[in-house]
Amino acid sequence: xxxxxxxxxxxxxxxxxxxxISGTRDTRRTFASDYGYEQAKSLIYHEDGxxxxxxxxxxxxxxxxxxxxLASPINxxxxxxxxxTYGSKPNMTNDLSTKKPAAVPGNEGVAEVxxxxxxxxxxxxxxxxxxxxxxxxxxxxxxWRTHAQGxxxxxxxxxxxxxxxxxxxxxxxxxxxxxxxxxxxxKGYGGAGRDEDLNDxxxxxxxAPKKGEWFIQNGANSGVGRAAIQxxxxxxxxxxxxxxxxxxxxxxxxxxxDELRSLGxxxxxxxxxAADKSFRKQxxxxxxxxxxxxxxxxxxxxxxxxxxxVIDQGAYHVTYGAMAKQPLTIPAGxxxxxxxxxxxxxxxxxxxxxxxxKREAVAEVLRLTREKKFADVPLQEVxxxxxxxxxxxxxxxxxxxxxxxxxxxxxxxxxx
Numbered sequence: 314x315x316x317x318x319x320x321x322x323x324x325x326x327x328x329x330x331x332x333x334i335s336g337t338r339d340t341r342r343t344f345a346s347d348y349g350y351e352q353a354k355s356l357i358y359h360e361d362g363x364x365x366x367x368x369x370x371x372x373x374x375x376x377x378x379x380x381x382x383l384a385s386p387i388n389x390x391x392x393x394x395x396x397x398t399y400g401s402k403p404n405m406t407n408d409l410s411t412k413k414p415a416a417v418p419g420n421e422g423v424a425e426v427x428x429x430x431x432x433x434x435x436x437x438x439x440x441x442x443x444x445x446x447x448x449x450x451x452x453x454x455x456x457w458r459t460h461a462q463g464x465x466x467x468x469x470x471x472x473x474x475x476x477x478x479x480x481x482x483x484x485x486x487x488x489x490x491x492x493x494x495x496x497x498x499x500k501g502y503g504g505a506g507r508d509e510d511l512n513d514x515x516x517x518x519x520x521a522p523k524k525g526e527w528f529i530q531n532g533a534n535s536g537v538g539r540a541a542i543q544x545x546x547x548x549x550x551x552x553x554x555x556x557x558x559x560x561x562x563x564x565x566x567x568x569x570x571d572e573l574r575s576l577g578x579x580x581x582x583x584x585x586x587a588a589d590k591s592f593r594k595q596x597x598x599x600x601x602x603x604x605x606x607x608x609x610x611x612x613x614x615x616x617x618x619x620x621x622x623v624i625d626q627g628a629y630h631v632t633y634g635a636m637a638k639q640p641l642t643i644p645a646g647x648x649x650x651x652x653x654x655x656x657x658x659x660x661x662x663x664x665x666x667x668x669x670x671k672r673e674a675v676a677e678v679l680r681l682t683r684e685k686k687f688a689d690v691p692l693q694e695v696x697x698x699x700x701x702x703x704x705x706x707x708x709x710x711x712x713x714x715x716x717x718x719x720x721x722x723x724x725x726x727x728x729x
Contacts, residue, residue, distance in 0.1 A: 384486030385422030417455030491536030546577030614639030691720030
């Protein structure tokens with residue numbers, strides 16, 4: 314069955330409404346399936362014979378798995394992709410029976426398998442079955458939708474241990490991008506600067522930070538920043554964190570500092586404090602002479618340069634975002650005399666280059682979550698049901714561009 318046909322036959326069943334298949338009005342009470350949507354099925358036969366002998370019922374999906382989404386977050390990268398400013402662009406197709414070629418946004422989310430086709434072997438080599446939870450193997454699948462189809466190899470199964478251990482759909486649905494970005498950078502560059510590592514800049518190289526080492530980051534209140542703080546704490550690694558101050562609200566700024574410390578941050582400064590001439594001395598006192606071998610930058614501009622001023626010779630300065638939309642200007646002395654390594658990290662490329670590392674990251678983050686050692690980021694749930702209006706969904710996406718938000722927006726699907 315084509316994806317177009319699937320879209321036409323997966324429909325919400327409500328009393329007294331016209332059936333999209335029969336075209337007749339059914340005034341009797343009808344019941345939705347366990348999934349809230351009626352799943353397409355077909356009577357099929359493989360050989361000639363009596364109907365009672367050769368007919369069987371089969372989900373009309375061919376070799377593909379049919380999934381229903383449970384939770385799909387709205388990330389800044391999703392908005393950048395819609396705006397056409399992201400590092401990759403989706404293929405515009407007519408698969409959804411649209412008049413013009415279209416694409417589905419959304420790079421991460423969690424879905425429930427409602428039917429399987431073929432061998433249904435996931436990318437991690439596990440047999441998928443109805444009721445399993447899956448996340449996407451790589452970004453770009455298009456997760457802002459109620460249902461989808463795809464080959465089993467496009468999915469990574471959420472372990473039964475995680476589900477039985479209390480992992481929620483929102484927790485599973487938000488593990489693929491921000492926590493994996495933090496994990497990948499810390500594991501890939503966290504131990505950089507040690508002599509034996511300096512010549513290896515492979516994207517999948519593992520320079521896991523050693524217990525007692527330090528790193529510094531800006532944008533520490535972001536999803537990646539919070540994940541980096543908590544992962545570092547779990548590994549015995551120390552963090553120095555930079556945040557934006559809340560203009561005219563010192564109390565709110567202090568509250569945010571205290572919140573990040575409660576997650577495991579060793580020190581928290583504002584951008585203004587990090588720009589002060591005394592900041593370098595404060596950093597030296599904090600680290601006690603230990604190497605500061607890694608800086609994580611998601612802001613750019615002056616904030617990124619402030620990080621570079623305090624890291625050590627041979628350290629890595631890794632950029633994974635540009636929230637300030639300002640270029641990073643690097644003094645030549647940092648490259649020549651300090652031998653600093655300025656590089657970038659893109660979780661999409663990392664996921665494709667090192668899928669086994671992504672699976673390792675997901676497993677570790679969910680384990681730490683079950684053990685109450687990894688807290689959720691602040692969230693704003695956007696309920697998506699059969700009655701949710703288009704304007705509500707569009708505003709949820711547009712709101713991601715606003716300044717200080719109460720938390721990450723997540724589409725949570727109501728299939729009842």
